[in-house]
Amino acid sequence: MSSAPERAEPEPSDYRAAFNAAHLAMAVVDRGGQVVAANPALASLLGAEPHALVRRRAADLVDLGAEARTWQAYQEVLRGRQARLRCTRRLKHPDGHSLWTEVTLGPVPGTRDVLLSVADISDRRDLQARLRHLQMHDPVTRLPNRALFFERLSAALESSSYEHGGTGRIGLCYLDLDGFKAVNDTLGHRVGDRLLTAVAARLTRCADQSGYGRTGGHLVARLGGDEFALLVEDSTGTEQLADLARSVLAAIQEPFDLAGQRLSVSASIGVVERAAEGTSATGLMQAADTTLYWAKADGKARWTLFDPERNAHRMTRQALSSTLRPAVERGEFAVEYQPLVDLESGTVRGVEALVRWNHPQFGNLTPNRFIGIAEEDGSIVQLGRWVLRTACRQARRWQIEHPSDSPVFVSVNVAVRQVWDSDLVGDVAGILAETGLAPQLLQLELTESAVMGSAGRPLQALQALSDMGVRIAIDDFGTGYSNLAYLSRLPVSVLKLDGSFVRGFRYDDGTHPNPADETIVEALVQLAHRLGLTVTAECVETAGQAARLRRVGCDTGQGWLYSRAVAPERIAEMIGTRPGAGRDRS
Structure with a gap:
């Protein structure tokens, strides 16, 4: 059996031929770093002879x-201590053009030499650059998109420093178009895209003309939809950003001519300018988004500067909203009571229950700080039920503790949402039965706008409560619809005159009273009495005001002349007495 012939080892000349014929640019380098041999491909790449x-x-x-x-x-x-090196280098060809290369070095087996190879990757780099441009730019407006904007913003926050000759500050105008959805819906997305492109051009022109590029960089980006951002690196202060916002607002309000369509739009702009140190991209955008919301809430077609105090109030509101529901269960609320005093006898006829929130972080909060929040998120139902039960239980306790005195009624504020979102009639009936308080000793207060607009379920609930014996009062009367025709058809038994009427009981020159306010109040009192209603005046602060109210026939008064809202123990001391007698805050 014959054996196969052994393959001959390639001669050195074969390696040399392959080396010279290779399309990959290569060179053999000795341990001293000098080129021993270079192939034609490398010579061609570098514009030289081998x-x-x-x-x-x-x-x-x-x-x-x-x-x-x-x-x-x-x-x-x-x-020989490291096997391989690979890196990217940008080389200059003798004819002037540049090329990107990938350089690789590794040992030549069996020798002490190193093989250097150089691959031209210019086409690949160009393709990558084009792909990145497509990836980082909006296809409609050709502006940088959200991804590139945040990349640039993060880099600006990291590099902004006084040490590099910058201002150490950063500014942002964050805007969206008012009513852009209507353009898309009525004229179509093609016209909408043309409008976005035209807006982008005007924003870019405003940025270029503003001149702030002399001290720092700028970036105009489309963040999505009809939202745009103008980033100012190394800004010089709020006035610079305000000037930019004014110019942007004016530019966008100029009519657009789009292929035969003439459109007029406006924009709302949130402006933020601050020190870059300690600012994160997320924090800056949150501030800008909040400020843009303010601009829209304030009426649109305007720019608004970030206000730390206003933002702190918003943050406080959010904090209150997130903790309001569990606060009822934790027992953080308390009820204080303000006397309702008979203007003829000066004795306490009833009290208004006013809830207070003993917040562990923000201290003692009055209703105007949290009732609106409770109405928005629905927790007013749970809170209102607790206040109602607490007030009725306290009124019954006073009645038991003062059997020889006429029992005082308790007046509790009710939000319209309590009527819609809960069984208010059932709640009231159950609490009255639970506490043993007579229905005639409970008064429920609703605002004038809520009562006057009552229809359907709210009206049925009010009627059922009135039939039960509960008194219904219109709070702040005179500030809402003031549709007097409703009074004869609603189950209302009490009008509470808004405090503005009482505060108007002043003197023009110190000696002669202004008769207008007294005439209005007298007319309202007479009308109420003819309809079988009683009248309570709020914000009574002086004995003079009380005397004039008594003269026009007002039934009860409430205000600091008699007492602020106080703990139930203080009310117990007032029952059967004349609170505020001899006291005059005039």
């Missing part, structure tokens, strides 16, 4: 000494 590259320093040919880290790695490869 023999001219021999004895040249390889590091000089491909710029390996530009970075300390790369140079150190290169030295380690030459000494």
Whole structure:
């Protein structure tokens, strides 16, 4: 059996032929870093003849000494301490054009030499750059998109520093178009896209014309939909951003001519300017978004500057909203009571229950700080039920503790949402039965606008409560609809005159009273009495006001002349007495 002939080992001349014929640019480099041999591909890449590259320093040919880290790695490869090095280098061709290359160095087996290879990756880099541009730019407006905006913003916050000649500050105008959805809905998305492109052009022009590029960079970006942002690096202060916002607002309000369509739009702009140190991209955008919301809430077609105090109030409101529901269960609320005094006898006829929130962080909060929040998120139902039960239980306790005195009624405020979102009639009936309080000793107060607009379920609930014996009062009467025709058809038994009427009981020159306010109040009192209603005046602060109210026939008064809202123990001391007698705050 004959054996197969052994394959002959390639001759050195074969390697040399392959080396010279290869399309990959290569050179053999000795341990001293000098080129021993270079193939034609490398010579062509560098614009030289192969023999001219021999004895040249390889590091000089491909710029390996530009970075300390790369140079150190290169030295380690030459000494045999590191197997391979790969890096990217931008080289200059003798004819003037630049090219991107990927440089690789590794040992030549069986020798002490190193093989240097240089691959031209310019086309790949160009493709990557084009792909990145597409990825980081909006296809409609060609502006930088959200991703590029946040990349640039983060970089600006990291690099902004006084040490580099910057201002150390950053500014942002965050805007969206008012009513853009209507353009899309009525004229179509093609016209909408043309409008966005035209807006982008005007924003770019405003940024270029503003001149702030002299001290820092700027970026105009489309963040999505009809939202745009103008980022000002190294800003010089709020006035600079305000000027930019004014120019943007004016530019956008100029009519647009879009392929035969003439459109007029406006924008709302949130403006934020602050020190870059300590600011995060997320924090800056949250402030800008909040400020844009303010601009829209304040009427649109305007710019609004970020206000830390206003934002603190908003944050406080959010904090209260998130803790309101569990606060009832934790027992953080308390009820105080303000006397309702008979203007003829001066004795306490009833009290108004006023809830207070003993917040662990913000202290003692009055109703105007949290009732609106409770109405918005629905927790007013739970809170209102607790206040109603607490007030009825307290009124019954006073009745038991003062059997010889006429029992005082308790007046409890009710929000319209309590009528819609709960069984108010059932709640009242159950609490009265639970506490043993007579229905005639409970008064429920609703605002004038709520009562006057009652229909359907609210009206049925009010009628059922009135039939039960509970008194219904209209609070702040005179500030809402003031549709007097409703009074004859609603189950109302009490009018509470808004405090503005009483505060109007003043003197023009110190001696002669202004008769207008007294005439209005007298007319309202007479009308109420003819309809079988009683009248309570709020905000009574002086004995003079009380005397004039008594003269026009007002039934009861409430205000600081008699007492502020106080704890139930203080009310117990007032029952059967004349609170505020002899006291005059005039």
